[in-house]
Amino acid sequence: MRRTLILLVSLLPACGSENRDVDDTLPTSMTAVSGDTSASAGDGGSSDEGFDPPPPSDLPDVDPDAGVGCNAVDFLFVIDNSGSMADEQQHLIDSVPGFVAAIEQRLPPGSGSYHIMVTDVDPWVYEACEEACVDSAQCETQSETAECDCGYPCALRTLCIGGGKIGGDYACGSVAPETCEAVAGAGVTHPRGRDASNRDCEFSSGERYVTNIEPDLTAAIDCAARVGTSSSVGEKPMFAMMEALTGAGEVAACNEGFLRDDAVLVVTIITDEDDNGPHADDLEGDSPGSPSEWFDALVAVKGGNEKAIVALALIGDNDQPAGICAPLDHATFDGAEAAPRIRDFVGRFGTRGKVASVCADNYEEFFMQTVDTIGEACEEFQPEG
Numbered sequence: 001m002r003r004t005l006i007l008l009v010s011l012l013p014a015c016g017s018e019n020r021d022v023d024d025t026l027p028t029s030m031t032a033v034s035g036d037t038s039a040s041a042g043d044g045g046s047s048d049e050g051f052d053p054p055p056p057s058d059l060p061d062v063d064p065d066a067g068v069g070c071n072a073v074d075f076l077f078v079i080d081n082s083g084s085m086a087d088e089q090q091h092l093i094d095s096v097p098g099f100v101a102a103i104e105q106r107l108p109p110g111s112g113s114y115h116i117m118v119t120d121v122d123p124w125v126y127e128a129c130e131e132a133c134v135d136s137a138q139c140e141t142q143s144e145t146a147e148c149d150c151g152y153p154c155a156l157r158t159l160c161i162g163g164g165k166i167g168g169d170y171a172c173g174s175v176a177p178e179t180c181e182a183v184a185g186a187g188v189t190h191p192r193g194r195d196a197s198n199r200d201c202e203f204s205s206g207e208r209y210v211t212n213i214e215p216d217l218t219a220a221i222d223c224a225a226r227v228g229t230s231s232s233v234g235e236k237p238m239f240a241m242m243e244a245l246t247g248a249g250e251v252a253a254c255n256e257g258f259l260r261d262d263a264v265l266v267v268t269i270i271t272d273e274d275d276n277g278p279h280a281d282d283l284e285g286d287s288p289g290s291p292s293e294w295f296d297a298l299v300a301v302k303g304g305n306e307k308a309i310v311a312l313a314l315i316g317d318n319d320q321p322a323g324i325c326a327p328l329d330h331a332t333f334d335g336a337e338a339a340p341r342i343r344d345f346v347g348r349f350g351t352r353g354k355v356a357s358v359c360a361d362n363y364e365e366f367f368m369q370t371v372d373t374i375g376e377a378c379e380e381f382q383p384e385g
Contacts, residue, residue, distance in 0.1 A: 070308075070381035072113035072263035073103060073374065078241045080271035081120040082231040084333030086195045088314070091363045092270055093225045097218045099367035104212075106375035117187040117209035117258050118224040119244045121271070122231035124182035125193050180208065180254035184236075185243025187255055188224055196228025209258050238275045238294055238342065239287035241267060245301050264377045265302060269346075270314040272328060272336035272358050291344035308381055310374050311349045314358040314366070315339035325359040335359065352377060 077096075079089060096116075104112045180186040187208030190200045201223035205211040210220045243251050245259065245267075259265070275286045289297070295306075302308040316336030317323035326335035336358050346353040352373055356366035 068380065068382055069108055069111065070262060070264045070378040070383075071111050072115070072260055073107070073111075073266055073378065074259055074263045075100070075114060075116045075266045076241070076244055076258075076268070077116070077118045077225060078237050078244070078267070078269045078271075079118060079120055079225060079227050080231075080235055080237060080273070081122055081125065081191075081193075081196075081227040081229060082235050082271075082273070083194075083229045084272055084328070084330075085270075086229050088270060088272065088358055089195070089226055091360070092314075093222050095363040095367050096221045096225065098364060099371070100217065102368060102371045103374055106371050107378050111378060112212065113263075114212050115209045115258050115260070115263070116211075116221070116224075117244070117255065118227065119185055119240050120188055120191075120227040120231075121235040121237045121240050123184045123186065123240075124177050125228070125230040180250075183243075183251050183254055185240050185245075185247050185251045185255070187244070187258065188227055191224065191227045193228040193230030195226070196230065197223045197226040198228075199223065207257055208254055235271065235273065236275060236287040237269050237271050238289070238345070241269065242287070242289070242294060242297060246297050259301065262383050264308055264310065264374065264381050265298075266310045266312065266374055267298070268312040268314070269342060270358060271339070271342070272316055272325075274316070274337055274339040275341050291341055291348065294345050295348040305382065306349060307352065307377060309349060309352065310370065310377050311346045311353045312366075312370060313339070313342050313346045313355045314360075314363060315342050315355060317355075317357040317359070324357050 077092070079085070079092065100114060100116065104114070178190060181190065189203065189208050191197045201220060203210050203220060203224075204214050210217065210224065214220045244255060245265075247255075287294075298309060298311075299306045316325045316328070316338045318325040318327060318336065319338035319340060323338075325338075328335045328337045343355055346355050354366070354370050354373065356363065360366065
């Protein structure tokens with residue numbers, strides 16, 4: 001979430017959003033979202049800048065006679081790394097290994113190959129570190145109780161104590177970005193900062209994503225998904241997602257090999273805010289584009305085949321009839337913001353778009369509820385060609 005004091009899953013002043021029907025087959029904290037793909041960009045919020053998917057004439061043709069069924073699944077996890085996300089990251093880490101194992105068992109024989117990539121929403125979290133340390137010291141001096149209670153300037157307070165050492169291998173101001181580390185949407189391989197794993201995950205693949213050759217999937221996920229809570233520039237989960245999957249140039253080189261033509265794509269967004277917020281004016285705004293533009297651009301990645309994509313989101317639900325989240329408290333990090341724009345985006349995938357509450361005590365039940373959805377997407381997958 002954003003630090004006010006404050007990710008990867010954060011959110012905004014309410015933009016227009018319809019209340020979605022709750023699927024009675026899911027727990028009250030988990031909803032299946034039915035989106036209106038005909039909605040205009042203004043229905044879910046928009047910006048002056050958008051993502052431009054390739055025109056239909058430039059999309060790969062789908063051969064109706066090609067074999068049906070996927071050979072692999074590509075998982076992208078977009079994780080908010082703002083100050084209020086430590087518990088949510090732990091819930092995700094606890095859930096993912098069992099989720100992937102269940103997917104492997106559910107898929108057709110011979111289609112158990114997977115890629116798992118994590119990206120955060122603030123690619124170089126120490127961009128404002130030095131300034132934050134100065135502000136934090138001033139806050140300490142001004143506080144009679146020596147408790148930092150002045151909001152955003154103290155978001156990185158623990159980086160400033162004792163010369164900035166926070167454990168692991170990062171000290172405030174002493175480390176420059178590694179290759180790809182300051183690139184929005186690049187796969188995370190070395191999380192750093194407060195509550196992060198603070199180590200090189202050393203994936204066996206040698207890439208910025210985990211593959212099924214990883215000898216210890218649980219350890220790999222624990223390392224990569226523990227992206228920390230030191231976001232300092234502002235969270236843009238949808239921008240991070242689009243860069244990871246549609247970006248060109250540097251980010252494409254960083255993530256080379258992650259997306260495969262014979263794989264179903266599963267995108268999971270986890271944040272406790274919408275994709276803008278109370279500080280959008282001084283954090284360069286929220287992600288460019290609108291829910292409809294994000295949807296179109298993502299579908300274009302899979303050759304125009306929206307059925308090759310499963311979209312999942314763990315977000316604030318206090319705008320829903322059965323929501324369990326309290327309003328987000330930036331001082332205590334309790335609760336969450338409603339996320340109408342992200343909910344709108346996920347809903348555009350129809351039955352292959354699922355939303356649950358980021359405020360749930362655990363995420364295992366939600367992920368297990370999606371196993372059949374992913375399995376069906378794989379069974380019905382029609383490769384490009």
